[in-house]
Amino acid sequence: MELNKAVIDCMQSLRRRLRAELAVDIRLSQPDAVSAMLSACMASNDPQTRELGEHLANISDTPMKPTAPPIKLAAESADAGSAGSYKVYRGQRVYS
Template sequence: MELNKAVLDCMQALRRRLRDELAVDIHLNQADAVEAMLMACLRSADQDTRNLGIRLAELSDFQSAAEPSAPARQYRGQALADEPPVAAAAATGETPRGTVRMYRGQRVYA
């Protein structure tokens, strides 16, 4: 996400409103500042605060707060495939026997 003047101005105005209305303290240098602001806007009863949240979502190209994205599965810093290990073993021609475990990055069939 690109932080330009319009996004920062909207974030500052929204931060002030959320602090006054809901007593929520969000710092602009937080990694999840935009997401935290949008979630707080959903709890707000004030329509102006909700409109600022909608504007921030449009400016930041943020996904809908109602459908959070699932974090990528990782093993030791490496992204795992979405298919289960048994299906991956079947695709490579290996014959899985029972359960599949990982040992030092290798599949072990027990």
């Protein structure tokens, strides 16, 4: 991949947005800087950041891979299905 002025300018503005929004510090000198920025853009909730990521993917000829949805643990899915409220007391769930 060739780093030209358009790619570097886009990376710099995207780097500023990601640092402010997600507290992600990506250096432009990293060998995987473009892919790290694109994966951080997929985790962003800001549409402008996602748009900048798509623009970077287009001008750098790097595909933007969607992030996988988080995996639910068995305990989490069992708790989500239970009807009733609970409180956490000394690290234990107390159902009321």
